[in-house]
Amino acid sequence: MKKSLAVSALALFLGFRSATAAEWTVLFDGKLTDQLRGYQMKTFPADKWIIDGDALKTVPGKATDLITKDKYKDFELELEWKVAPGGNSGVMYRVAELDKGASWFTGPEMQILDDDKHGDGKNPKTSAGALYALIPPSAKKKLKPVGQFNQAKLIIKDNHVEHWLNGEKIVEYTWGSSEVAELVKKSKFSDKPRFMKEGEGHVVFQHHGQEFWLRNVRIRSL
Numbered sequence: 001m002k003k004s005l006a007v008s009a010l011a012l013f014l015g016f017r018s019a020t021a022a023e024w025t026v027l028f029d030g031k032l033t034d035q036l037r038g039y040q041m042k043t044f045p046a047d048k049w050i051i052d053g054d055a056l057k058t059v060p061g062k063a064t065d066l067i068t069k070d071k072y073k074d075f076e077l078e079l080e081w082k083v084a085p086g087g088n089s090g091v092m093y094r095v096a097e098l099d100k101g102a103s104w105f106t107g108p109e110m111q112i113l114d115d116d117k118h119g120d121g122k123n124p125k126t127s128a129g130a131l132y133a134l135i136p137p138s139a140k141k142k143l144k145p146v147g148q149f150n151q152a153k154l155i156i157k158d159n160h161v162e163h164w165l166n167g168e169k170i171v172e173y174t175w176g177s178s179e180v181a182e183l184v185k186k187s188k189f190s191d192k193p194r195f196m197k198e199g200e201g202h203v204v205f206q207h208h209g210q211e212f213w214l215r216n217v218r219i220r221s222l
Contacts, residue, residue: 056213068203077093092107108131110131
């Protein structure tokens with residue numbers, strides 16, 4: 001009897017672990033966009049982002065960022081991205097949706113870029129995978145040629161932040177640390193009082209006016 005109870009308890013525990021590990025929210029699966037909307041909008045901006053095959057694609061021109069409907073504190077985000085030649089975009093996180101002001105006023109950015117043809121690629125701190133304008137990616141960075149999809153991952157747990165690109169961890173830092181605060185003071189964000197001050201927030205996919213594709217996007221809370 002005791003053995004049977006132990007087996008049942010183990011089965012329940014393993015089942016709970018399996019369910020927990022599977023608790024992903026799909027933000028875009030190639031068809032549905034119901035988990036996303038435009039920044040400072042109530043609806044999805046279908047005139048600025050279109051479905052192209054199995055990916056979401058920006059419509060070049062006036063920019064409208066995409067924002068998750070939910071807010072996240074500790075999470076793991078997975079996605080694939082590619083840009084057109086000279087393309088620029090980014091993923092911002094712990095973003096507060098301000099009545100006035102852009103998404104980058106509050107949320108830091110994992111940079112997305114064509115390093116070869118965009119001017120930002122000349123500076124490691126603004127190159128693909130960087131904590132934009134603050135921390136450059138490590139030498140382990142492997143960027144695929146323009147036109148091919150890169151695999152990216154972003155992890156935040158207990159204020160420990162990691163940027164991953166094509167299987168390599170390329171940025172690592174502590175949210176709220178004195179080291180990061182000093183970097184912010186010396187950056188373009190120094191006059192933004194709420195920059196990197198939010199304990200939780202939205203995830204934002206940047207529309208920078210150029211062509212950018214996004215697919216297989218999912219997130220889970222940690």
